[in-house]
Amino acid sequence: MKTWLFIQTISFESLSFYIVFNHEMTPVAWSSFFVSHAIACASFAVLSWLLLPHKYKFPLVSSAAFLFLFNFLLPLFGMIGTACSLLIALYLPRKQSQITWQECEELPLPQNPGDVLGNQYGAGALREILIHSDDPDRRALAVNAVCHLPRQQAVPLLQLALKDLSDDVRLLAYAALEGIESQINELISLFKKQYENTAQPDKAFDIAQQYWELCYLGIAEGVLKKHYLEQAEHYLKLSNEKEQRASNNLLLGRVLLEQQRPEQAIIYLTTALHGGLRVKQVAPYLAEAAYITGDYQKAKQYIAYFPDQKGERLSQIKEYWS
Template identity: 45%
Template sequence: MKIWLILQTILFESASLYLLGAQDLSLLGWLSYAGSHGAAAGTFTFLCWLVLPGKYKQPVIASMAFIFVIAFSMPIVGMLGLATIFITALYFPKDKVVALWKRSDVLELPLHPDQMEHAHYGAAALKDILLFNPSNERRQIAVNACRFLPEKVAIPLLKLALTDKVDDVRLLAYAAIEKIEFSINRQIEVLKKEKSPERASLHFQIAELYWELCYLGIADGPLRLHYLEQAKSYLLKAQELRPSPRSELQLGKVLLELQDYDGATQYLEQALHSGLLMKQVAPYLAEAAFAQGDYDHAALLVSHLPTEKGEALNELREFWRRETH
């Protein structure tokens, strides 16, 4: 049928062109031309409508009228143009665009430590759940999952959970923080009961555990101050028994937290002279200088920080470099 329609279209259009080429067309000649050209446009319209995809055939009258008007109003040109468009669209279609997103099921939060390694949830995802997820049960599971993260990462998330409006979420977070604090304090008690207490390494270990309670952010207010004083006391005992750059550096960091900047600078410089690298001590010396208002010296010390791209210390170094130039 399509071949028959093509032959009819060619025949009618050829006849119309023959009539149009005659000289001094009468009214009858013009009517004959219009009839022949209209028949060609009609058969062409029906042919085009047949080859169109189903979704473009509806509504029938509108789609056929569009083709007919173009084919009739532009003899030859309209038909050739539409034929070219349809052939190109049907036989050389545009490549399908690959979907940029895909639907996925809601992932389950891990309930056991061995599942955490294979989970898609990290600290940022757990934080979003604790902040924005409307499900109380989901937030409780997130708090439980935080227990399998490193303590430095888990503590801020658990503290965030302490502000939750649901009692069960708050209690679960408090229990997780208390468990970490109890574990560290138990280690301290075990070390204090050692039979050979006069060892520098033992005092240093105890001081580091007290420092960890503060560093992790478990303790606040007077309790934090107490832990810092205990760390300072044990580090001083370690220094008396056996001075070392490591204990001097740690003592400097503790004194910085206690806002004893002169004492912190003294021990940090001792650590530097004892063999530590400048980049290990420079951040803390710069902090002490900044707190004391010695900004030029702080900028000089910051210039010794590492230069790896993306590092937070590198960003700090670049900031001070711009400020002093």
């Protein structure tokens, strides 16, 4: 039967193409073509259905209809595609590997043991090592690893290491902190020279941002911190005189908050909010300012904009106030 269907398919499909290429295409000729092509497609659809693996034969109507329409709508190419993509592919699937393991490259030991600590441990683990480890060499390695962390995470850990009983650990921590402070001061000097030449508001903002970085990271304390905050305020106001920006007002509001001047901070933070910043960006600082001034109702309104992610400090504050 399969042989008969195959011969019938070739015969009627050849006849349909013979009609197209050797006769003038009148309505009668077109009708003859479609009838002959339909018989060929029906024969090939039955042949393909018989050759399909058993699990693909059912449901009968949908599988047979797909095979017929695919061949009918793509004369000749549909049959070739069915034969290649369906029948051959189904009977000759890609071989699956029986190997359940894969050999991996053997990694050499690092030459610098500090690399191991830096790669394997985060800020929390390094803090635990600095506090609880009895081995001074291990604490020294932890200090070296801390130097690879972002500044915001590294500075508190380095300040913790300054209280270590080991002289080597304290010296390493002091050198690292000194290096961070020197980098920031070099940037301040560079930006000041550029500002003297161009007096652009961007440069004034960059200078203020570096002064704020010294305070925000906790590197500067006491009188020095007060001086840096005053310098940051000065350059932010210089930048605002030339061009009002939301980012300038936001940073200026934070500087004023750090100086315990919440009333003035609210003015600049509100200006930053109206300048295009999202409420979620400004809400934490407005809530802090409102809390310091004793306006707890206003503080609660801004706390409502805090994120809801579990584990975040702001989300914990929001949960406490809700």
